Amino acid sequence: MGKQLMERFEAESMALMPGQRVRARVLSHHPWGVLVEIAGYENAGLSASIDMIQQFSRITSSHDELLALFPPIGSHIDAVIEQIRRWHPPVSVRLTIRPADVESLTWSCDFCGERITLSPGGDALVLDSRSIDGPGAHTIISHRHCLAERIRPENGGEQARALKVGKMC
Known part of the structure; x- marks a missing residue:
């Protein structure tokens, strides 16, 4: 009676993140849109889609x-990753093809609610949280300063890293 072990988290999709082209x-x-496969992830077991109604119904x-x-x-x-859901298999990826999003994707900061630019050169951080207890992950989008403000003041090194991660020196 062997107990089947469940992988703690699926790792292949971790290379994908919101804002990535x-x-x-x-x-x-x-009826709602299209199913797609992301180049380089054809055999990764991802479910990828574009919700055409959500993206274009207001302009048609x-x-x-x-x-x-x-x-x-x-x-x-060409598309940009808008959201990734890694709560349970298969990983679900929503893409956007709106011209403005492909140029520069914005999203709401999960801490303050203000708009933030996810595209390269923007000020967004993408945090993937996982539990030691089981599979799945949750993605949080944050302004650098919103994350830094939530780190304890006595942990100044981590605050400084939050403000600089991914930036060119």
């Missing part, structure tokens, strides 16, 4: 106009 191939169309005046924006099945597109 990716190349994807469109696999299928659905008809269903046909919205459908015309769906990239063709089999086409390769």
Whole structure:
């Protein structure tokens, strides 16, 4: 009666993060959007999609106009990772193809709620929290200063690192 061990967390998708540009191939169309596979992650067991209604329904005046924006099945597109959910398998990745997001993706800081730029050159930090007790991870988006302000003042070294991580010296 062997107990099957569960992996604490899936590691392959940890290389992906919100704000990252990716190349994807469109696999299928659905009423809400499209399923895609991310180049380099074809066999990673990821579920990747683009919610076309969420992204484009406000700027289109008809269903046909919205459908015309769906990239063709089999086409390769540039996209940006908007969200990653690693709570349970399969890892779920939501992409955006809105031109403004591809140029510079913004999101709300999970601490203060203000907008923050996730694209390269922005001031966002992406934190992945995991538990020692089991699988799954949760992604938190934060301004550098919001994270630094929440670190105890007597831990000044960690505050300083939060303000500098990922920045060129």
